[in-house]
Amino acid sequence: MIFQALKQNIDIEDSVFNKLFSTRNRRLAERHWTPVAIAKIAADYLVNKPNKKVLDIGAGVGKFCLVGAASTKGFFYGVEQRASLIKSANKIAEKHNIENVKFIHSNITEISFSDYDAFYFYNSFFENIDNSCPIDKTIVPKSELFISYSDYVRNQLSKTPKYTRLVTYWSTWEEIPESFDLEYSELNGVLNFWRKMS
Numbered sequence: 001m002i003f004q005a006l007k008q009n010i011d012i013e014d015s016v017f018n019k020l021f022s023t024r025n026r027r028l029a030e031r032h033w034t035p036v037a038i039a040k041i042a043a044d045y046l047v048n049k050p051n052k053k054v055l056d057i058g059a060g061v062g063k064f065c066l067v068g069a070a071s072t073k074g075f076f077y078g079v080e081q082r083a084s085l086i087k088s089a090n091k092i093a094e095k096h097n098i099e100n101v102k103f104i105h106s107n108i109t110e111i112s113f114s115d116y117d118a119f120y121f122y123n124s125f126f127e128n129i130d131n132s133c134p135i136d137k138t139i140v141p142k143s144e145l146f147i148s149y150s151d152y153v154r155n156q157l158s159k160t161p162k163y164t165r166l167v168t169y170w171s172t173w174e175e176i177p178e179s180f181d182l183e184y185s186e187l188n189g190v191l192n193f194w195r196k197m198s
């Protein structure tokens with residue numbers, strides 16, 4: 001019903017979508033998972049033609065990927081370091097027969113961006129410098145990780161082909177190479193749409 005509605009471009013409230021998650025993951029939604037309306041706008045920009053492969057850098061419980069997969073003709077790949085979140089994301093995708101989504105349990109530093117066409121980033125490494133609302137205790141925050149993960153993403157993005165699309169939500173821009181131009185912003189600069197121009 002939720003995914004059917006998304007496929008038909010019917011608006012879904014976050015309070016409805018988040019019922020797919022466990023109580024614990026639902027409580028984390030406001031701070032950590034992309035709102036449905038924003039995921040739809042971002043996915044729409046990234047999938048500017050059918051079958052584009054979109055990588056969510058730090059997929060959490062899969063919300064961005066699940067919304068994107070249901071509302072566009074792209075393929076969504078979410079890499080996530082926390083096994084429990086991957087398990088939950090896979091369970092939802094299987095139960096609702098969402099076939100154009102895949103979740104990968106890994107650290108982003110193990111992923112080559114050359115396998116993907118477009119990228120989404122919701123400030124995933126910030127947990128290493130702001131511990132005010134931790135997802136869980138399985139990851140020990142370290143400020144060095146914020147720097148090294150951002151460096152890794154910037155380096156991978158700098159090797160992508162010209163015209164590669166990227167959307168950032170609440171990012172510090174640490175991970176964005178100079179070769180990416182800001183095409184436009186929404187939500188007072190919180191949601192940014194980038195394209196590689198050189």
Ligand SMILES: C[S@@+](CC[C@H](N)C(=O)[O-])C[C@H]1O[C@@H](n2cnc3c(N)ncnc32)[C@H](O)[C@@H]1O
Binds near residue numbers: 033057061063080124
């Ligand atoms: C703010 S949440 C965003 C979740 C999802 N992209 C969304 O928008 O709904 C960031 C996620 O990135 C994950 N993450 C942080 N650092 C990571 C890393 N180095 N490799 C893989 N995942 C990471 C965290 O575990 C967390 O689940």
